[in-house]
Amino acid sequence: MLPTSTHDSHASSTRSPGWRFFWAGLALFVFGQLVAPVVTIVGMESSFRRIEALPAPTPDELAVGVDAGLIATAIGLLLGLVGLALLLVGVVRIARNGRTS
Numbered sequence: 774m775l776p777t778s779t780h781d782s783h784a785s786s787t788r789s790p791g792w793r794f795f796w797a798g799l800a801l802f803v804f805g806q807l808v809a810p811v812v813t814i815v816g817m818e819s820s821f822r823r824i825e826a827l828p829a830p831t832p833d834e835l836a837v838g839v840d841a842g843l844i845a846t847a848i849g850l851l852l853g854l855v856g857l858a859l860l861l862v863g864v865v866r867i868a869r870n871g872r873t874s
Contacts, residue, residue, distance in 0.1 A: 791866025801856025809849020
């Protein structure tokens, strides 16, 4: 005969909202920190190629590539900070859930 109780304490603890925050935060943190430098490097390389092709680049033409690189870096760092906040919220909820069960 099968047991009547299907409640598994380990399974329910891994499905708590704290774990969802933890994994979402970890993914955003890692993604943001990996994407920011890669996009910045690609943007700057594109800018340098464009500058190299110009006979006499003006400061405005130089600033376009630098602006794109800085914006990409800022977005990546912002994603990383949001991820870190979610990660911390998840850890606190997991710890709180562990104390109450």
